[in-house]
Amino acid sequence: MNSWKPNTTQQTRLLRAQMLRHIRSFFDKKKVLEVETPALSQAANTDPYISSFECQKEKQTRYLHTSPEYPMKRLLAANSGDIYQICKVWRYGESGKNHNPEFTLLEWYRLEFSYHQLIKEVSELLHQLIPALSQQDKIYTYEDLFLEKFALNPHIASQQDLIDCVSANIKGLQTKSLSRQDLLDALLSHCIEPDFNDKCLTFVIDYPVTQSALASIRKEQGYTIAERFEVYIGQQELGNGYQEETDYQRNKHILYTENQERKKKQLDTMKLDQNFLEAMKQPIPECAGVAIGLDRVLMCLSNEDTIQKVINFPWDVA
Amino acid sequence: MATYNTSEFKSGLKFIMDGDPYTIVENEFVKPGKGQAFNRVRIRNLKTGRVTDKTWKSGEKVEAADVMEVDMEYLYDDGEFWHFMEPDTFEQHAAPETAVADIKHWLKPQEKYIVTLWNGTPLSATPPNFIELKITDCDPGVQGNTAQGATKPATVETGAQIKVPLFVEEGEVVKIDTRTGEYLSRA
Numbered sequence: 001m002n003s004w005k006p007n008t009t010q011q012t013r014l015l016r017a018q019m020l021r022h023i024r025s026f027f028d029k030k031k032v033l034e035v036e037t038p039a040l041s042q043a044a045n046t047d048p049y050i051s052s053f054e055c056q057k058e059k060q061t062r063y064l065h066t067s068p069e070y071p072m073k074r075l076l077a078a079n080s081g082d083i084y085q086i087c088k089v090w091r092y093g094e095s096g097k098n099h100n101p102e103f104t105l106l107e108w109y110r111l112e113f114s115y116h117q118l119i120k121e122v123s124e125l126l127h128q129l130i131p132a133l134s135q136q137d138k139i140y141t142y143e144d145l146f147l148e149k150f151a152l153n154p155h156i157a158s159q160q161d162l163i164d165c166v167s168a169n170i171k172g173l174q175t176k177s178l179s180r181q182d183l184l185d186a187l188l189s190h191c192i193e194p195d196f197n198d199k200c201l202t203f204v205i206d207y208p209v210t211q212s213a214l215a216s217i218r219k220e221q222g223y224t225i226a227e228r229f230e231v232y233i234g235q236q237e238l239g240n241g242y243q244e245e246t247d248y249q250r251n252k253h254i255l256y257t258e259n260q261e262r263k264k265k266q267l268d269t270m271k272l273d274q275n276f277l278e279a280m281k282q283p284i285p286e287c288a289g290v291a292i293g294l295d296r297v298l299m300c301l302s303n304e305d306t307i308q309k310v311i312n313f314p315w316d317v318a
Numbered sequence: 319m320a321t322y323n324t325s326e327f328k329s330g331l332k333f334i335m336d337g338d339p340y341t342i343v344e345n346e347f348v349k350p351g352k353g354q355a356f357n358r359v360r361i362r363n364l365k366t367g368r369v370t371d372k373t374w375k376s377g378e379k380v381e382a383a384d385v386m387e388v389d390m391e392y393l394y395d396d397g398e399f400w401h402f403m404e405p406d407t408f409e410q411h412a413a414p415e416t417a418v419a420d421i422k423h424w425l426k427p428q429e430k431y432i433v434t435l436w437n438g439t440p441l442s443a444t445p446p447n448f449i450e451l452k453i454t455d456c457d458p459g460v461q462g463n464t465a466q467g468a469t470k471p472a473t474v475e476t477g478a479q480i481k482v483p484l485f486v487e488e489g490e491v492v493k494i495d496t497r498t499g500e501y502l503s504r505a
Contacts, residue, residue: 093325093377094355095347096348098347172370181353184353189348
């Protein structure tokens with residue numbers, strides 16, 4: 001049995017340590033404060049597409065966090081100023097060559113930043129971490145990507161148009177049980193992402209409102225878009241950022257709607273995080289936040305083709 | 319009825335779809351940053367051998383196939399069926415040509431094979447990784463020629479065509495890797 005052995009090379013372990021040092025020095029120079037928040041919380045993420053691990057002991061149930069978003073926003077509400085965190089997070093069922101259910105996230109929040117300013121900072125950090133990025137960043141709106149690839153406007157295309165597009169472009173996927181968002185996700189992940197250049201960062205911005213999560217939204221040309229971005233190297237998604245929604249009512253509405261969505265999908269609903277919502281009643285400055293998967297950054301640094309090769313003890317041998 | 323959730327998908331998992339048994343060749347988990355995850359899967363129909371791509375929404379279920387892998391000894395073919403036997407029980411199983419089409423040229427009586435049974439019917443047979451077979455036809459050996467890498471074609475007792483080094487003679491028994499069809503050594 002060799003399952004006791006680490007999955008990484010010493011070189012990869014050195015690269016990980018170096019990456020963490022670089023990140024800390026990057027934020028130190030910018031006076032962004034490193035913080036810690038709980039990994040085991042009383043409330044869980046309501047996002048219907050993310051599943052939390054549940055820990056039960058006697059009468060207590062706690063949930064492993066899937067990102068430190070809620071408690072970090074509680075810190076922002078208490079005047080913490082700019083903050084970042086490097087922590088382990090857990091997402092049930094996310095397993096594959098780019099996914100390990102336990103992984104390392106870098107999450108940071110910048111006050112008085114627009115998401116466009118934050119995109120610049122993400123690019124600055126990633127270029128410092130990954131010298132192999134030789135070409136200029138590309139920034140596309142979600143809409144442009146769909147218009148260019150399918151001549152389809154993702155914000156207003158009919159359900160039938162999306163079904164036809166999926167049937168024509170993705171082999172062997174039953175469209176029957178797919179929602180509007182599922183169809184868009186399928187097209188993006190199967191048909192659009194594979195075209196992204198692997199020598200540069202690609203930013204996708206301005207998502208359909210159905211994919212806003214906790215991002216703020218704005219009206220444009222008669223439809224609403226979510227002020228969100230994702231960053232990729234090649235087709236590898238590295239991170240996800242928002243213009244943060246700071247309004248209490250809308251945050252509450254989002255969590256509630258996500259729980260409704262959970263019911264529709266016959267998933268357990270989650271207790272709303274009242275501490276988070278209470279914090280959202282405070283006046284919070286406009287801010288932008290982003291989370292980056294550090295194991296994937298390390299995959300780029302070490303030229304490994306699976307996430308399991310950059311994690312000392314991945315899921316199957318953890 | 320047993321089912322598998324997409325989170326249990328991995329290579330070699332066997333399931334039923336549209337009445338046919340399939341095995342997973344390769345499973346890829348695809349998920350946009352936020353949103354619906356998919357399992358993009360390469361699957362092989364165990365009856366026809368055809369490989370196709372299929373995509374499931376993560377969280378969907380497939381019906382588990384009642385498929386067993388059993389060690390069996392190959393006996394003989396009667397032109398229509400290829401007969402195998404379980405060595406412990408002497409129970410015999412007749413495999414149709416589709417089940418052995420890929421490995422027919424590695425079938426040697428008394429040799430052990432892994433036979434995949436679905437509802438009791440053989441679907442496929444896997445030869446041992448290494449097999450020893452007699453050369454039934456090849457050009458005469460060239461003594462003293464030990465040039466590295468120089469080979470000549472040869473036919474073995476099961477009918478397979480392989481390449482052997484120049485010094486190997488007709489009638490000799492050689493060891494072959496059935497996965498690559500390569501000559502390994504004299505037996």
